[in-house]
């Protein structure tokens with residue numbers, strides 16, 4: 078390291094993009110300082126992926142127990158929500174401590190505080206106890222993440238108007254909840270709370286839920302939502318929110334006209350997307366100008382227009398997913414260390430932890446056609462999977478999309494454990510495996526992964542447990 082700087086690599090933000098960058102850079106023997114103003118682990122660990130998945134698991138236990146009559150199980154279920162919340166908080170606290178220990182063990186220096194840039198190689202760090210510090214750095218990696226979009230008139234107050242964080246930090250279950258936005262967060266949390274007995278009404282501007290996924294992937298989730306008693310209203314824009322003695326009234330305008338509706342509930346959860354946090358660091362001091370949506374443009378190694386400054390995770394644009402941020406962090410760290418990184422153009426899966434789960438990677442059939450491939454598709458329905466039937470969850474399918482040479486270009490899964498099944502398809506897409514190579518791999522029986530194997534065989538007209546097309 079040049080003696081001119083306090084640290085070789087300054088990482089701003091300790092979420093899954095930032096702490097992974099810091100640890101990887103330290104593994105490459107760089108001197109690293111990680112600055113975070115809140116808990117290590119960022120939104121994902123503290124206010125997003127981890128607490129939501131903990132509560133989703135708990136709600137699934139409740140739901141399974143209440144719906145076991147076909148298996149001969151009937152039970153009176155008593156939900157102690159405070160205990161459930163304590164358990165979820167314990168999971169988060171344990172993981173916080175693990176991240177802290179990992180940073181320490183890898184010799185990453187941790188500084189608590191809020192960073193603003195003073196000049197191209199200097200930051201100010203404002204600590205929560207009122208103290209402040211100044212640090213010079215050779216390279217900086219920006220990993221400050223994103224915040225929920227606040228609709229005008231729906232200011233988050235942690236009681237009547239909730240963002241995902243507020244919803245995941247409730248210590249009492251509301252009787253009813255209006256959910257604005259039927260995307261990832263809206264549907265994951267709607268299904269979770271519906272399983273715990275909350276009366277859910279979803280308001281969505283578009284004419285479908287989960288617009289990021291194709292309609293055949295969404296259909297099983299939409300039916301499951303109806304079965305849970307979730308009322309979904311499409312084509313309605315939430316435009317106004319009033320608080321009342323009982324909670325809130327949400328007013329909507331229909332997208333195609335001036336019809337207005339009103340929905341009452343104890344609280345409203347607003348999940349209409351997230352914006353990058355790039356407006357609080359005085360980036361102009363280093364000559365960085367985010368685009369009109371607030372994202373920082375980078376090259377395939379995460380390098381910004383300012384040569385010694387990198388950006389990873391949500392601030393660097395779509396996909397705004399934790400694992401994408403971590404991968405970008407590993408690549409940026411390797412680039413800074415001069416370790417010939419592979420570029421960030423990698424097969425990146427996306428998963429919605431709804432019921433059933435949806436998971437995708439690479440191209441859909443339509444995308445492959447649009448890019449000039451002669452497309453071939455292999456599919457396998459979960460109802461033909463012995464393992465799926467033995468779990469009582471046999472809805473959904475696995476689909477593999479391949480080009481004329483049989484190379485797997487993408488895959489879509491909806492059904493039990495889709496979040497896990499997508500890993501094998503991601504491997505195939507990343508490594509350019511063909512469906513025949515896929516179908517040569519022996520899969521254990523009885524497992525859900527046989528569905529992927531059979532989808533590969535089906536593409537070649539050789540599936541055993543379903544009719545070939």
Ligand code: NAI
Nearest residue numbers: 258259260261262263280281282314315348349350397428
């Ligand atoms: P989203 O973009 O997934 O969905 C927002 C929805 O709100 C859209 O369907 C949109 O049409 C609708 N909408 C917007 N304004 C509206 C209005 N005024 N009235 C009614 N509907 C309106 O955004 P979400 O769910 O907030 O998630 C944000 C991001 O967080 C996702 O894009 C994803 O990157 C990340 N995330 C990922 C998860 C995962 O990987 N499992 C889970 C949760 C979040």
